Amino acid sequence: MKRLLAGLLAATALSGAAHAAKDSLVLGMPLEPPMLDPTAGAAAAIKEVTWSNIYQGLTRVTAQGEVAPQLAKSWTISPDGLTYTFALQTGVKFHDGSPFDCSVVKFSYERAVAPDSTNAQKGFFEPIVKTECTDAATAVVTLKRPTGLFLFNMGGGDAVMISPVSAANNKTSPVGTGPFVFKRWVKGDRVELERNPTYWGAAPKLNQVTFRFIADPAAATAAIMAGDIDAFPLFPAPEALDNIRKDKRFTVSLGSTQGKTIMSINNERPPFNDVRVRRALAHAIDRAALVDALGSFGKPIGSHYIPGNLGYIDLTGAYPYDPAKAQKLLAEAGIKPGTEMTIKLPPPGYARRGGEVIAAMLEQVGIKAKLVPVEWAQWLDGVFKQSDFDLTIISHVEPNDFDIYARDKYYFNYKDAGYRAIYQKWIETTDPAARLDLVGQLQRKLSDDEPNVFLFALAKVGVWNAKLTGLWENQPIFANDLSGVAWTE
């Protein structure tokens, strides 16, 4: 037996040595994408497999959350902010050999705004009036109104370029212009990509990429410890991190996602239509203690924006943890001690466990929180669609989603003319300095009205082999951009 074990250990040592010349990567993800067309569904996993690997857009969002050129070499914006002229890369071909030129841009954008479009972010394209081709390598996009986030929005998975030839089949056999070609998909287990031999840009270092889907925390830990998985950019078992940190084979990266975890309030339902009640709730919750209790490495937030984002201002001091003040505000609003409030909790751990912590905190100020766990589909139907709730805990994961506070109908029913005016100005302003000022105003206004209790930014906990370079620390958009990932040595 001893000899057998020694042999096995030697075998693993050998496979360790083989890492040096490695050009393949196995990347773990907690959720499997339902299909592989990022322009036809919202699931983050679709973009985390395909964006910038298989498909590319005119622009791209970088690891730092900035806009950079991709299929557009460069662009100019007319002084009125309405006309964008993109100079396109030439000689680019899709994986199936069909050419990329301006007609593809026109097709892709028109498909996204069409009445029967099922693009989950159709709102991104709504400002577009028309896309015209002055020649094959120049696309001119005209907007209805200036749109500050237009280039950013065109740089994510929802706005990738789709060939008219392959559009109908992209859900199961994706075809793009990117550095990796889709090879196969073992449903329920893995998606395999390989290097695109005719890629138009700098060839990627990796030759083979496998995405494997492991939701179970114990299985994910075992897979990374066993070396079956090289990288887990969104590691699902934070409780195992202490052990992994001690192991020199791994890099543990603590970054941030765009997930604003909030306790949403039904602003239309009394007593929550009274701002004093909402502020009291904000004072009653100790965000630092909540983050600690969840072991989630999140950063407390004071408004609907993520620390580190362009124009972020720290408003976490606006409603410091102060149970006495919370009780005073509740008394002023006529809320008697012992009043019952319901918190609906969707499945993620931050909601289910966070709900218990928050219920205990609310009890300190005399509120009896009734916790109702709901399944995700129930949450979407009851809370989101019908606004049937008092309070709920949820992470809003789309970047820059200030629009949800300006919609006529959105589940938490915040309707404020003052906010809408600032928001309208912000989306239409393209001057960077003015935008910074406006993004500050938006954050302050939300903090002031406290339509929801802003809790913390969802952390991005990544674990990967220490010899890997080029993986993103933060997640400014849903992505696992592998074009620059490589093994060292």
Place this chain on the structure above:
Amino acid sequence: MTAFLIRRLVGLILTLLAASIVVFLVLQVLPGDPAMLMLDTSARPDTIAALRDKLGLDRPAWIRYLSWIWGIVRGDFGISYTYSVPVSELIGQRVLVSLPLALTSICLSTTLAIPVGVLAAARRGRATDAGLMGIAQVGVALPNFWLGILLILLFAVAYPILPAGGFVGWEKGAWPAFRCLILPAFALALPQAAILSRVTRSAVLETLGQDYVRTALAKGLTGVAALWRHAVPNALIPVVTIIGLQFSFLLAGTVIVENVFTLPGMGRLVFQAIAQRDLIVVQDLVVLLAGSVIVVNFLVDLAYLGLDPRITHESAR
């Protein structure tokens, strides 16, 4: 025999029809909109409406039911809402994992459990019996997913001789694919073997006390021969019943073990489809599983006939 088969076939069809109506009605009552689940919280209402229209969700319930059933009759199981591929393809891939896994587990647990149970019965009240049944008692109490994690830690992390999970697919070759099923098969089989060995033991104990065993011993048969020739064959009916039940469970009730080993089996497909409100997949799977349970029961009944000639087709109905 023909009449017997026809009766069973009619029973099968009626049961499937009943199952299809029940599952369809339950899914109608269940809150949740597949289109909304696919497009999430940032989508605009008109986009959700467009997708509902594409999926045909706005047609009246009875039309959806009839077109579903009519499709099945023609062998068309529909297109999955979430995965956008034919459901038959989706289920086909999963069956290629779940069926070999179930068969391997059932073979493992049977080959382990029957000798252990018989041995314990033969050594009734002695140390061997107490030892074996003590282990079996622990086995019954072991949750299979926990055993699975333990097996992974032992055979994939500490001594990496088998994969920690995942499934490479049969196209990579029979052995690489089968390797992925070894640990999960053990995780599923051991607790089931524990139950089965206890059932075997008590069944054999019962037959050992029967007159015909005493007669066999009296006519000069050795204890071992009497045990294997008379006591064991007569004890097999409850054992086969339990094996049938366990097999039905293994086909789709193994979602937790599949999660631990990240196997793309039927259990996870059912679970995902319910969570995603992939209604058509849930409907198809429920009907299919109901059908397979009925078929397994039928095979168990046939086994009764083989095991005990006194049982007739009439009583096996």
